[in-house]
Amino acid sequence: MANSSGLLVIERILRDRQGIWQQVVEDRGLTRLTGQMLVSTVIALACYGAVLGSFHSVLMALTSAVKLPLLFLVTLAICLPTLYLFNLVFGARLSVRQSLSLVMVALTVTAMLALAFAPISLFFLITAPDYGFFKLLNVAILALSALVGLRFLTGGMKVLNEHGLLAPRPALAGGPAPAPAVPPADPAAPAADPAAPVTVPANGNGATATLTQTVPAQAPPGQQFVLHPHPHMRPVPRPQAAATPPSMALLYVWILLFGFVGTQLAWTLRPFFGSPGMKFSLYRDIDGNFYAEIFRTIAHLF
Structure with a gap:
């Protein structure tokens, strides 16, 4: 699937989206x-644009086949510098x-999904002109296709x-952190056996319980361990929640900007x-x- 070309690239995007994101992360073969x-997006939008213009005439179908890909690509050219900055x-x-x-992954998904709706649009064009x-109907199709494409965009981000x-990138100030000081061991004290059973109080009435599970001396970085009272349960790591970067929040602002620019264009x-x-x-x-x-x-229909 890695060598898919032309229209078949959509199959790789849908079947191997994690592979696509990994390729973007590694900046490999982009x-x-x-x-x-780009090729698959232009072809798909041209085909769908021809369906839109065929409601009027053959000449309108040809011009719509040119203008619909132009609409998406010019909108991308206008808004991409904003996302990058x-x-x-x-x-x-x-x-x-x-x-x-x-962004091209999102546009490709949008274009190919719109092309998949083209037979439905043609059906209503013939039976209910x-x-x-x-x-x-076609505005709704394009809006639905764009929403699915934007889900791919947010998933990739x-x-x-x-x-x-x-x-x-995190800065390393002052070199590597020094190792924590370990108090010297008492030569007269017996060595602790990590696998030896340990007797601890189980409740407040004097009863005890024996723990035979080995407890790690130091938790991995970024994790906290929760000790359970059951003697046969392992410590459960508690992952720390990652903060959402400002770039993710601004992505939704950029999506709104892309939508406003696209509709005006x-x-x-x-x-x-x-x-x-x-x-x-x-x-x-240009009026209205x-x-x-x-x-x-909508008011005219109802």
Whole structure:
């Protein structure tokens, strides 16, 4: 699966997402991987854009096949520097290749999922060719596909956080920490046998219990041990919760920014569907906004 190319890269992303994240963490072969995802994203969005424009005419289908990939790629070009600088400001150690590959995984999943919905969109185009319903249906398809893609993006960022790439490298001040002082052993005292049974009080009424389990002398770094009263239970390590870095919090702000830029750019590049009562036009005058148009369409349907 590591040599998958073209449209088959989506199969590797879905089947081996941990392998993809590990490749991003190691910054290994990302140029080729990003190129494969770019090709598959453009082809998938072009096919889906042709479905959108086919509601109006063949010429509209061709222009939508060009404009839909352009919409996603221009939005990425506008917003990617913001994500990269966010990471640099808060000490993340991601390269430009890693940031681009991370976002391209989300775009590839979004594009391929939208392409998977294309037969459903065509079905309603043939059986129920209503302009308002068709427009809302495809907006919902793109929104659902984008949500799934963003889940991959947040999942990848969490993996990078687990590998410490979203936090600054810890500084070693003054060299390695000195070893803790150990008091000298008393030569007259008998050596302690770690496997020997130890008698301890079990409760407050004078009863005792014998512990035969070996207890480690020193806990591993970053762990605390909880001693249980049962003599045959091992100490249970209590992991310490890792703090969420600012880069993870700012990722959600960047996702909102990406959504606002994308919807405004989509409004600028319209039409994608083509109103049935209007002649073909490459662009329309910029008036209103995307969200007002969606609300007007919903009000018209109901």
